[in-house]
Amino acid sequence: MSTARGVPPSLADGLPRDISVAAHEIGLLEELTEDARQLGFGPPASLESAIDKRRREYLAGRISASHALRRLLGPAASQGEIVGDDDDVPRWPEGVVGSISHGAGFGFAAVAATDRYRGIGVDVERVVSAQQAGRLGARVLNEREMSLRQGGGGLSEEEMFTLVFSAKESAYKALFPRYRQVLGFSDVELERREAGDGDAGCGELRLRTRVAREGGAVRRLVGWYALTGVQADEAAGGSCMWAVVAVPF
Structure with a gap:
């Protein structure tokens, strides 16, 4: 923990x-x-x-x-x-790497030691509507991620879309401070997701473009996520997706 x-x-x-x-x-x-x-x-x-x-x-x-x-x-x-x-x-x-995000009514930050990770990124988002997920899906997700969204393993299509979006945002924030390389949604792929207890889990992301400098090329990143709230509870603002992505050595 x-x-x-x-x-x-x-x-x-x-x-x-x-x-x-x-x-x-x-x-x-x-x-x-x-x-x-x-x-x-x-x-x-x-x-x-x-x-x-x-x-x-x-x-x-x-x-x-x-x-x-x-x-x-x-x-x-x-x-x-x-x-x-x-x-x-x-x-x-x-000696510290870190990331800051603000969204869904919260500020959110993560830090770690530079001898453990090359970078770390975070994101927190409101889960998008089904209409937004349908409209933005092709811009954010590739074909493989589309299939993951449709077989979300306990997550709705809107929740799965938001998870992939948030994971890619976190990956960019984990990589940019060190490498100063601008990445698009197509440059990062959610390759694997494992559901944990409740509405949380972990996964692995793969870079589809070359990002390298000292310490060798970056090929894979690891991530963790949690879904909170109830999507239908509009009075409380709906549900939120929290994501942390790290670049290990």
Whole structure:
């Protein structure tokens, strides 16, 4: 089981212990600002003119990242803001890889040590409607993934589409900070998925394009996912797909 705070237990229970994850609800701006202040940072000057939604998402993501870092490195870690570089990639402490996402009402982050993983990516999404899955399917999924979606092994077609989309987003975020190579949906394939307990599981992704630098070529990535909520419960916002993808050595 990983080191986790605020994430679905079904996801945390399936992650390796060397991956630290945390999530934080995207609440009111005043509350998020106070939570961030207690962690040693606040909204950056670059967001002073941003809309309320953007500022809230930013803070929830950075709060999640700070908690994940503290669980990986200790209470003294991440005193201050985690800033981004020119490509808006977060600058992590030395020896750390990580990723931040915000969606479905949550900020979500994962971190790990660089001697364990070359990269890590996360994503959290609302499960799309059947209409959206049908409209976007050919843009996101290849023929093999289409067949996986139709035989979802406990997941509906909409849930399976969202899982593949979220896994590919996470794969891109795991690879780009180190390799600075732009990938499309067709460059990554969900090759295998294993359902675990409840609405969670793991899988493997294959790169269909060359991504290589120091440490050898990257060919495969590993991932974990969890589905939370009930798709039909519109009052609660529907169900959410959480994904973590890592690039092992």
